[in-house]
Amino acid sequence: MISYLKGTVVALQKQSATRVILTLEVDRVGYELQIVPRLAQHLPPGGETLQVFTEMQIRDDRPILYGFETMAQRDLFRQLVSVSGIGAQLAIALLDTLALPDLVQAIVSGNTQLLCATPGVGKKTAERIALELRAKLAEWRSAQAWEASPVLSPDIRDDVEMTLLALGYTPEEVVQALGAIAGDEVLADNSDAEDWIKAAIAFLANASAE
Numbered sequence: 001m002i003s004y005l006k007g008t009v010v011a012l013q014k015q016s017a018t019r020v021i022l023t024l025e026v027d028r029v030g031y032e033l034q035i036v037p038r039l040a041q042h043l044p045p046g047g048e049t050l051q052v053f054t055e056m057q058i059r060d061d062r063p064i065l066y067g068f069e070t071m072a073q074r075d076l077f078r079q080l081v082s083v084s085g086i087g088a089q090l091a092i093a094l095l096d097t098l099a100l101p102d103l104v105q106a107i108v109s110g111n112t113q114l115l116c117a118t119p120g121v122g123k124k125t126a127e128r129i130a131l132e133l134r135a136k137l138a139e140w141r142s143a144q145a146w147e148a149s150p151v152l153s154p155d156i157r158d159d160v161e162m163t164l165l166a167l168g169y170t171p172e173e174v175v176q177a178l179g180a181i182a183g184d185e186v187l188a189d190n191s192d193a194e195d196w197i198k199a200a201i202a203f204l205a206n207a208s209a210e
Helices: 071-081 088-097 100-109 123-142 154-166 171-181 193-209
Strands: 004-014 020-026 029-035 049-059 062-068
Touching: 004 029, 020 049, 029 049, 049 071, 062 071, 062 088, 071 088, 071 100, 071 123, 088 100, 100 123, 100 154, 154 171, 154 193, 171 193
Parallel strands: 029 062
Antiparallel strands: 004 020, 004 049, 020 029, 049 062
């Protein structure tokens, strides 16, 4: 089992929205890895060293290496593909749509609307993911050094996310807005979801106007 590879970036090829192939040279050997697309946005300049955590799967008698920015992301990928009906491509799409803490929070809280924002994930699939992984990820998350937006309680967060999604904002916009307003001292002690929603909408309106 290959836990990780450390080498230099040789090439990056985008085959589709969720299928990005990275060629990494390690000790004069070139490895092809399918990576989470958001990793492509953080690749170092050519010639610099990159470490990628990996997971190998066999598809049609052909080994495929998947690459991840962190060990936690790789571990969550393993959890996702353990769910009935969730293949590697759908797991990659979930990891690309939401930041790691927010994806875990959505699963643990059963926020199926946020999970359904991922292309290819329907309501039944989202419900199955939450049902099968909720308890495992709650325990796993408690062992991590991060939490999803600690200022917001899970209930308020879910209300805000679902409302913003219903208004037509994308998951990335929702996560961006919550991350930006989480440090607002005025909101810090506010348990009114409506005020958080108004603040998020105001932030997104200002961001789009810039």
